[in-house]
Amino acid sequence: xxxxxxxxxxxxxxxxxxxxxxxxxxxxxxxxxLISAAEYVGIRKRDPSYILLARRWTRGFVxxxxxxxxxxxxxxxxxxxxxxxxxxxxxxxxxxxxxxxTFAFFFEAIFLGAYIYTWDxxxxxxxxxxxxxxxxxxxxxxxxxxxxxxxxxxTPQGFTLEGRTITSVEPLTAILNPATPSKVFHVLTSxxxxxxxxxxxxxxFFILKYGNxxxxxxxxxxxxxxxxxxxxxxxxAGDTSAKFLATYQPEKLAAAEWHFETExxxxxxxxxxxxxxxxxxxxxxxxxxxxxxxFGDFNSEVIGLDRVDAxxxxxxxxHYMFDLMVTLGAYSIMISMLFLVFMFWKKRxxxxxxxxxxxxxxxxxxxxxxxxxxxxxxxGRQPWIMRGYLRVAEGAVSSPYVHYAFAMFLVLYVxxxxxxxxxxxxxxxxxxxxxxxxxxxxxxxxxxxxx
Amino acid sequence: MSxxxxxxSALWFFLFAYLxxxxxxxxxxxxxxxxxxxxxxxxxxxLISRYLSPVWEITNVFFIFFxxxxxxxxxxxxxxxxxxxxxxxxxxxxxxxIRGSFYAFENYGSRSSLLYTFLYGASGLLxxxxxxxxxxxxxxxxxxxxxxxxxxxxxxLLTNPFSWAVVFLAIVSVLYISANFLTYYANKAGDEPAxxxxxxxxxxxxxxxxxxxxxxxxxxxxxxxxxxxxMLDLWWMFGLSVLFFLxxxxxxxKERNYGLSFICVMLQFxxxxxxxxxxxxxxxxxxxxxxxxxxxxPAMGTALLLAFGGGLLMLIPSLIFVMRMFLFDAEYVxxxx
Numbered sequence: 001x002x003x004x005x006x007x008x009x010x011x012x013x014x015x016x017x018x019x020x021x022x023x024x025x026x027x028x029x030x031x032x033x034l035i036s037a038a039e040y041v042g043i044r045k046r047d048p049s050y051i052l053l054a055r056r057w058t059r060g061f062v063x064x065x066x067x068x069x070x071x072x073x074x075x076x077x078x079x080x081x082x083x084x085x086x087x088x089x090x091x092x093x094x095x096x097x098x099x100x101x102t103f104a105f106f107f108e109a110i111f112l113g114a115y116i117y118t119w120d121x122x123x124x125x126x127x128x129x130x131x132x133x134x135x136x137x138x139x140x141x142x143x144x145x146x147x148x149x150x151x152x153x154x155t156p157q158g159f160t161l162e163g164r165t166i167t168s169v170e171p172l173t174a175i176l177n178p179a180t181p182s183k184v185f186h187v188l189t190s191x192x193x194x195x196x197x198x199x200x201x202x203x204x205f206f207i208l209k210y211g212n213x214x215x216x217x218x219x220x221x222x223x224x225x226x227x228x229x230x231x232x233x234x235x236x237a238g239d240t241s242a243k244f245l246a247t248y249q250p251e252k253l254a255a256a257e258w259h260f261e262t263e264x265x266x267x268x269x270x271x272x273x274x275x276x277x278x279x280x281x282x283x284x285x286x287x288x289x290x291x292x293x294x295f296g297d298f299n300s301e302v303i304g305l306d307r308v309d310a311x312x313x314x315x316x317x318x319h320y321m322f323d324l325m326v327t328l329g330a331y332s333i334m335i336s337m338l339f340l341v342f343m344f345w346k347k348r349x350x351x352x353x354x355x356x357x358x359x360x361x362x363x364x365x366x367x368x369x370x371x372x373x374x375x376x377x378x379x380g381r382q383p384w385i386m387r388g389y390l391r392v393a394e395g396a397v398s399s400p401y402v403h404y405a406f407a408m409f410l411v412l413y414v415x416x417x418x419x420x421x422x423x424x425x426x427x428x429x430x431x432x433x434x435x436x437x438x439x440x441x442x443x444x445x446x447x448x449x450x451x
Numbered sequence: 452m453s454x455x456x457x458x459x460s461a462l463w464f465f466l467f468a469y470l471x472x473x474x475x476x477x478x479x480x481x482x483x484x485x486x487x488x489x490x491x492x493x494x495x496x497x498l499i500s501r502y503l504s505p506v507w508e509i510t511n512v513f514f515i516f517f518x519x520x521x522x523x524x525x526x527x528x529x530x531x532x533x534x535x536x537x538x539x540x541x542x543x544x545x546x547x548x549i550r551g552s553f554y555a556f557e558n559y560g561s562r563s564s565l566l567y568t569f570l571y572g573a574s575g576l577l578x579x580x581x582x583x584x585x586x587x588x589x590x591x592x593x594x595x596x597x598x599x600x601x602x603x604x605x606x607x608l609l610t611n612p613f614s615w616a617v618v619f620l621a622i623v624s625v626l627y628i629s630a631n632f633l634t635y636y637a638n639k640a641g642d643e644p645a646x647x648x649x650x651x652x653x654x655x656x657x658x659x660x661x662x663x664x665x666x667x668x669x670x671x672x673x674x675x676x677x678x679x680x681x682m683l684d685l686w687w688m689f690g691l692s693v694l695f696f697l698x699x700x701x702x703x704x705k706e707r708n709y710g711l712s713f714i715c716v717m718l719q720f721x722x723x724x725x726x727x728x729x730x731x732x733x734x735x736x737x738x739x740x741x742x743x744x745x746x747x748x749p750a751m752g753t754a755l756l757l758a759f760g761g762g763l764l765m766l767i768p769s770l771i772f773v774m775r776m777f778l779f780d781a782e783y784v785x786x787x788x
Binding site: 059062063066067069070071073074076077078079080081082083084085087088089091092093095096098099100102103105106107109110111113114117118134166167168169170171172397398399401402404405408409411412415416419420423426427 | 553559
């Protein structure tokens with residue numbers, strides 16, 4: 001009935017691994033920043049509730065990092081198992097950032113190990129906090145290196161290819177390809193934003209469930225500030241990415257924006273749907289905004305799909321991915337801003353039920369925005385695996401057994417996903433904050449008031 | 452020395468480091484499970500978990516280093532292995548996934564469970580068995596080229612006595628190395644009951660270990676006579692390896708110098724793997740991939756070596772720092788911190 005297609009299966013397996021890994025990788029990169037911030041504020045203000053916050057976040061974080069390590073190992077090896085031809089060619093160039101990514105992760109792992117076991121071991125007030133810095137840097141640097149590999153797939157440079165053989169290579173030029181800066185910026189800011197959103201959502205959820213107190217208020221304030229700051233940075237990074245695409249990868253931008261005709265003063269198309277003959281229905285047209293977002297000039301010319309070979313046009317459904325990403329990102333800015341406005345404007349209660357509920361849903365929204373963004377970035381590169389040089393179909397493994405591998409990993413991810421959720425829930429249920437507070441601070445009521 | 456030989460030496464070093472560190476780790480997981488099953492966990496498992504907790508992620512990283520390094524210095528080797536190892540590689544990854552996660556669930560979660568311990572104990576023995584197929588394939592005769600791509604001959608792999616000799620060697624070595632290290636560690640912690648049990652494990656696994664080594668050695672002669680003859684020329688390396696094996700067993704048996712005993716174990720594997728590796732030259736994968744002919748371009752090779760050197764400069768001080776804080780901090784080892 002269906003012809004066996006190892007390319008499609010290889011793509012499906014890679015997508016599945018990435019969709020799953022992104023969740024854990026994002027948390028692995030972003031949460032250390034929040035843990036470190038909470039510990040710093042706690043030391044600075046001599047307020048033990050922030051330190052307790054950092055400790056409790058760390059406990060769950062370690063479990064998530066463990067899963068991230070194994071899914072990261074999986075995607076690292078799957079590059080070779082599923083895309084051997086791609087790696088044979090690109091391996092001459094991208095093995096350097098891959099290698100460095102491992103070093104960066106190693107660095108993070110070593111100091112994370114030290115961080116989690118030494119809470120009460122040092123005399124200096126800040127000594128333990130210093131250990132969180134290499135964790136943040138290691139996580140950030142591994143994101144930088146791995147993103148440069150993805151950037152290379154979009155705008156490969158720094159090598160000469162003759163047939164299927166690379167005949168010269170400049171490793172640094174390859175790492176510093178035009179896509180690297182905007183992508184790195186976008187990946188880092190969106191990780192921090194998403195982690196802020198997740199931890200804020202947990203706090204909001206507990207306030208709704210158990211009632212509010214000083215401890216939760218501090219946690220929510222801290223996480224909402226981080227969410228707002230990095231939501232805004234993420235939007236700026238998104239704008240940088242659009243400008244990068246307009247110049248270096250116009251077909252991706254054009255496909256995402258349903259920009260068919262090359263023109264000056266191009267409209268930005270929001271939402272809508274596409275009919276079978278590529279007619280746009282029900283969309284909002286913002287006049288000249290696409291030109292402005294692409295080049296900072298309302299009358300600049302934006303390349304449309306008419307300038308792209310028909311067989312090189314990415315799938316047009318990435319428009320939906322783009323819209324979802326942007327909408328959910330905007331939601332995060334709006335909610336966190338609303339919370340902070342209410343906080344300073346005394347007439348409104350920033351802890352009202354509806355706002356808290358809105359903060360709770362912001363966590364899945366932010367994570368979904370991240371996933372949609374990656375789907376957009378990856379599908380928008382089609383049909384290329386290495387733009388201009390190698391197509392996805394040419395890079396894939398040719399094996400009649402890819403479906404077995406797919407089935408094995410599907411079972412693994414379902415198993416890990418289920419267990420990690422159950423274990424995290426049980427971890428916090430078994431040691432609720434009220435209980436831990438009373439053990440640590442018997443003299444004060446939970447939240448910080450004197451007994 | 453040319454960059455590809457330096458690169459290969461670095462890879463060899465990663466392989467050796469992984470062999471030792473991962474064996475300790477995998478074996479410890481299995482012993483933790485075995486102790487639980489035989490109700491000896493109250494004696495053993497605190498010691499084991501004090502050792503494992505800070506290092507488990509580090510083990511995994513060595514594996515990643517090895518395959519990134521291999522594919523970086525020898526992209527064609529990455530191509531051949533990548534194409535051929537789809538199923539064995541996926542099995543390795545699933546096992547690593549189970550092991551890493553359930554280790555964390557057991558240790559950082561809120562309750563310990565026999566199921567979790569079983570999952571990471573059992574997967575710890577299956578991972579080296581699966582990884583060892585990579586070494587088996589490198590002897591040649593297990594791949595076929597068809598329609599421009601590389602395929603693994605599964606039947607050949609599964610019915611060949613050589614590949615089973617390697618699997619047997621891998622599993623037994625894991626238990627032997629691990630038991631030896633943990634005996635030393637228990638002794639350092641002053642944990643007498645644990646030391647006694649672990650010492651008996653170390654002695655128990657030493658005879659199968661040397662038998663498995665010799666079996667695998669002889670089995671190479673049928674699979675790859677050229678490699679076998681090269682190794683016979685390096686007989687003194689294997690002789691040294693056997694001597695260090697005897698030394699390790701002697702010290703363990705006499706219940707003294709446990710540190711020296713473990714150094715003997717490391718040297719035993721050092722010389723065996725060195726002899727194996729040098730005998731393997733000039734091929735990385737018989738008779739497809741050669742060290743010099745199939746190396747990456749000089750610019751990349753140099754960049755990788757620089758990254759490797761820079762990385763080590765950063766990592767070694769950090770590793771020493773962590774080791775001093777945990778593994779070799781007498782107070783920590785004894786459980787006082």
